[in-house]
Each structure stands twice: as C-alpha cells, then as structure tokens.
Amino acid sequence: GAGVSQSPRYKVAKRGQDVALRCDPISGHVSLFWYQQALGQGPEFLTYFQNEAQLDKSGLPSDRFFAERPEGSVSTLKIQRTQQEDSAVYLCASSARRGTNEKLFFGSGTQLSVL
Amino acid sequence: AQKVTQAQTEISVVEKEDVTLDCVYETRDTTYYLFWYKQPPSGELVFLIRRNSFDEQNEISGRYSWNFQKSTSSFNFTITASQVVDSAVYFCARLNTGFQKLVFGTGTRLLVSP
Numbered sequence: 367g368a369g370v371s372q373s374p375r376y377k378v379a380k381r382g383q384d385v386a387l388r389c390d391p392i393s394g395h396v397s398l399f400w401y402q403q404a405l406g407q408g409p410e411f412l413t414y415f416q417n418e419a420q421l422d423k424s425g426l427p428s429d430r431f432f433a434e435r436p437e438g439s440v441s442t443l444k445i446q447r448t449q450q451e452d453s454a455v456y457l458c459a460s461s462a463r464r465g466t467n468e469k470l471f472f473g474s475g476t477q478l479s480v481l
Numbered sequence: 482a483q484k485v486t487q488a489q490t491e492i493s494v495v496e497k498e499d500v501t502l503d504c505v506y507e508t509r510d511t512t513y514y515l516f517w518y519k520q521p522p523s524g525e526l527v528f529l530i531r532r533n534s535f536d537e538q539n540e541i542s543g544r545y546s547w548n549f550q551k552s553t554s555s556f557n558f559t560i561t562a563s564q565v566v567d568s569a570v571y572f573c574a575r576l577n578t579g580f581q582k583l584v585f586g587t588g589t590r591l592l593v594s595p
Contacts, residue, residue: 369525370525397581399581401583406587406588407587407588408485408572408574408585408586408587408588409526409572409583409585410585411581411582411583411584414581414582421581422581422582424582425582455524457524457525457526459526465581467514467531467533467576469516469528469531470526470528470583471528472518472525472526472527473525474523474524474525475524475525477524
C-alpha cells in the first residue's frame with residue numbers, strides 16, 4: 367500500500383500474555399520509529415531503526431519490550447508478560463531518509479488493551 | 482526534561498471562525514526543529530509543517546499559518562475560517578539536532594461545529 371500499515375488494529379490481551387505488533391513501513395523508507403501514545407497524551411518515543419540496525423532503544427520502558435526489523439523493512443514490536451500499564455496505542459512511523467528532521471509518515475496504530 | 486507545552490486541552494469553535502493553537506517549547510540547544518502534526522479520529526498523525534530554529538519567518542499555507550517566535554519560545558498555529566474537517570487533535574513537537582526522537586506536547590483537541 368501507499369502508507370504505513372499496522373496490524374492488528376486492536377488487540378486485547380490478558381495480563382501476562384505476550385503480544386506482537388506489526389508495522390509495514392512505506393516501501394524503501396530507511397528510518398522506522400515506534401511511539402507509544404497513552405490516552406489523552408502525546409506520543410512518546412520508544413525506539414528507532416535505520417534499515418535493520420536499531421540505533422536507539424532508549425525509550426523502551428522495560429526489558430519486556432523488544433523490537434526488531436531483521437530485513438530492514440517490516441518491524442515487529444513484542445511485549446512480553448503484558449501489564450495493565452502497557453495499555454496504549456502503539457504508533458509506527460517511517461521516513462525516507464535518516465533521522466527525523468524529515469517528516470514522518472505514521473500508521474493508524476495498534477490499540478492495545480491489557481485486562 | 483525539555484518539554485513541549487500545549488496549554489489548551491480542548492477548543493470549540495463554530496465553522497468559519499479563526500482559531501489559534503498555542504505551543505511553547507523548552508530547549509537548551511541553538512539548533513532544533515519544530516513540527517505540527519494533526520491526528521484525526523482515524524488515528525494516524527499527519528505532518529503539517531517543519532521549521533528549523535534559524536528560520537523565524539512566518540509561514541502561510543492556504544488557511545493555515547504559523548508564527549515562530551524564538552524570543553518567547555513559541556510556535557503557534559492559526560487556522561483561518563475553520564471547517565468541520567479541521568476537527569482533530571493537533572500536536573506540536575520538537576526535535577533537537579543529533580537526536581532521533583520527537584518530543585510531543587500533550588495535544589489540543591479542536592472541535593469545529595457547523
């Protein structure tokens with residue numbers, strides 16, 4: 367497709383369950399970002415990939431969060447042993463070149479609800 | 482932490498009114514970028530504008546205009562003759578050169594009624 371695609375659109379998990387969120391960036395985009403958006407808040411940075419290299423993971427809130435982009439295109443954000451505080455919208459974004467002084471193209475997000 | 486503040490949580494206007502969304506940022510850097518994004522109900526953030534810290538010239542794009550004032554660390558956004566389709570949450574964000582992460586404000590929800 368023409369835009370950033372994220373799946374699933376909605377995910378309900380029981381506390382303690384592992385989840386995997388998928389992001390298909392715009393074809394050819396070098397940079398890929400994950401952001402977490404809590405209800406009523408602005409997005410907060412989680413991690414950044416340049417091609418397959420994860421250059422910044424400083425925003426990942428705990429070691430239960432793990433992201434990968436093995437072939438430099440599709441990315442997966444995995445959350446292990448989900449907790450209620452993980453409930454949020456997870457947004458993926460991509461840009462054509464390195465860095466975010468380029469404009470980002472965002473997906474519609476995955477809304478995660480942990481019960 | 483160097484914050485981005487959007488003090489207006491929600492603004493309601495009637496169609497054709499002008500509306501200004503405020504943004505105040507903190508930074509210790511001399512080089513940085515400022516952004517505005519629109520988040521409609523569908524959820525994706527849509528890029529509106531990027532400005533660098535060396536360019537204080539105000540910008541107009543159709544019904545949209547931006548007023549960047551370094552002296553007050555503000556980057557305000559005005560919509561002229563608002564329309565129902567402008568209803569969304571608007572985010573201001575800052576990026577410091579050399580870093581990859583955008584720092585967003587908490588957003589301003591704009592409701593435009595017919």
